[in-house]
Amino acid sequence: MTMLLPAVEETASIEARAVSAWFGERKVLDRVSLMMPARSVTALIGPSGCGKSTFLRILNRMHELVPSATLAGEVRLGGDDIYDSSWKLTDARRHIGMVFQKPNPFPAMSIFDNVTAGLKLTGTKVRSSEKDDLVAECLVKAGLWKEVRDRLRQPGGALSGGQQQRLCIARALAVRPKVLLMDEPCSALDPTSTRRIEQTIEDLSGEVTIVIVTHNMQQAQRVSARCAFFLAEEGAPGGIVEEGPTETIFGAPRDERTADYVHGRFG
């Protein structure tokens, strides 16, 4: 099989610099800065409503799709500001993929076509002769190949929830993103499927930069190298209280609020 996904050196870090966000008049994030290093997993943790999903959506320009939504600050992919006028929305989407809470394959489309679905949307050109290899490679990387290799023409909707989520990961990988954003990717899945996705995340982490929102503290510990703890104090916008190596955030956090949260005392 020809290797078609990006070589390691083509991947990149993603960095938020003083990012603030509003829905209408309401400020929900205040000057959040975070470096998410290349080829590793960063977990965003914190109680409900503190702005983790909003922050994640800002990282691939999805926030601006909400009519009342505005933002300030910079997001840098490698050295490039993805909000610069020279960047098109489709550039951001191609380089920075997203996997959502609920698996969202195209149910009537075949497994094969689901994997290639993003190519056209993002203007990624792949020769027809290379498509078979690309599909196989993405399914291997998403940990789904062995289960579907003999039924690539069957509909995506016929797969189990966990398989559908891995299909969505394969679809996201097909456009060769540098970064993969995951918004609670296991929250709709059973423990076995969750473990399978976690394994996939681990396998991918050496080649794609991953940022994952999770409410599951064990999961954050299992999959991430670094963690950022978000919090919105009452009536105030969300921000990062503390970030650093996952071991430190869980084992020796500096801030009492971080310790309380990771030990399940609130949230």
Ligand SMILES: Nc1ncnc2c1ncn2[C@@H]1O[C@H](COP(=O)(O)OP(=O)(O)OP(=O)(O)O)[C@@H](O)[C@H]1O
């Ligand atoms: N489309 C929207 N319109 C208006 N307000 C919104 C919208 N989306 C989110 N918000 C508000 O922005 C704040 C941050 O929400 P966000 O979903 O980013 O938090 P979160 O930390 O991801 O929460 P959860 O863990 O529950 O998913 C919340 O107060 C929420 O009510």
